[in-house]
């Protein structure tokens with residue numbers, strides 16, 4: 277892989293995404309890793325990310341100079357560029373001119389890194405320090421008012437650096453610079469494609485499971501469907517899918533799984549009706565993390581049960597199903613604190629919420645992928661478009677979209693409101709634009725209303741339509757007022773107990789997409 281060393285950047289994930297867009301596999305690792313540990317991953321190249329510190333500050337994330345002697349090409353970005361300059365004997369200092377936002381950079385020579393660049397290009401910068409002198413052996417490629425050295429390279433040692441952020445869209449030629457680095461500077465082919473991911477994963481799954489039986493948690497969403505299709509491609513009939521109807525699904529979902537997925541793949545499916553079990557386990561619980569942990573725990577217990585059912589039905593009593601497939605994605609891993617150094621924002625139930633005494637070994641073929649990459653893999657595998665294009669829906673389902681205790685009545689109410697919002701957004705042709713639209717019931721909030729000449733005292737429903745590239749960051753969608761009006765009118769008319777519809781206009785960060 278190409279390792280992106282996270283030096284405290286806002287944009288480390290984004291750098292990895294851009295590298296992947298160049299069809300090169302890339303992973304983010306924390307700067308606290310030793311150089312030896314990084315080298316164990318056999319990186320083709322290393323990218324040092326930006327970061328908020330000054331290289332000369334006490335406690336600033338440092339870069340071990342050994343990284344530059346390992347014979348591996350390195351690209352430093354922003355802080356990573358300055359850290360590289362300093363480590364190799366250049367000078368970094370405060371200039372007094374902070375460059376923030378769109379900045380014109382003069383390109384003195386294009387070298388390898390900036391090949392194809394016009395004499396000036398607009399870049400996106402965010403820095404107070406600057407490189408004043410490049411280390412010996414480096415050619416200065418570019419300068420800007422606040423950056424005496426804005427880009428440099430040492431072709432012989434394959435070391436490159438830019439002061440600006442090539443990974444953000446506001447640097448229009450940024451992707452070109454990244455590709456110059458990867459293709460010309462490193463010599464990579466750009467052959468990481470959905471087809472190569474499938475081939476690699478099929479081989480890895482076969483190696484992991486051998487001829488053992490495997491079960492897969494099929495939620496009906498994109499991730500679990502694609503994970504199941506991959507495992508089916510790898511081990512065929514050794515796979516049985518289990519759909520747990522936990523009662524926290526939206527309207528019509530179980531039927532959809534049977535219609536869209538099972539019919540097209542012929543996969544074996546067991547549906548377990550566990551509504552009562554989940555309602556009982558969630559009774560009286562209002563804390564979001566506790567809900568998530570409970571749902572995760574009950575899920576696994578049901579799977580253990582389903583696994584026994586699978587061996588019995590196969591006439592193999594006495595044996596055990598050892599493997600459980602989950603559609604865990606890269607952002608789930610990172611956001612559950614799985615990426616070292618990352619804070620635990622939420623326990624995604626397929627990662628952080630697993631019980632300690634898990635009976636299964638996990639098969640997680642999508643663990644390295646972002647959502648759009650999963651969709652591409654799914655299409656390549658022939659998973660129907662109705663599933664591949666579906667908007668994300670969280671594993672804990674409506675359980676984390678009721679703020680307050682989860683009860684059967686509240687679930688019915690939320691299901692009705694959600695079905696209306698989904699139908700109207702689809703009718704307005706907005707599905708492609710909207711990443712997902714959680715519909716949230718504020719069950720512990722009541723407000724006064726008036727309906728049919730009478731006073732009401734009901735609950736608000738929150739609409740949370742967002743646009744996003746990978747759910748790591750998001751913005752609220754500018755849904756046309758007429759569409760919002762229609763949804764609001766229909767929900768307040770058709771769903772008893774709801775007398776108010778509100779719109780969430782918060783980006784992520786600071787808000788997360790889901791409310792819990």
Ligand code: XMP
Nearest residue numbers: 623624625668669670671672747788789790
């Ligand atoms: P947040 O709310 O953290 O959500 O901004 C990011 C994305 O992840 C989905 N999500 C989950 N998916 N299990 C899942 O499979 C979970 O526990 C979970 N929690 C959030 C959320 O819908 C959004 O797409």
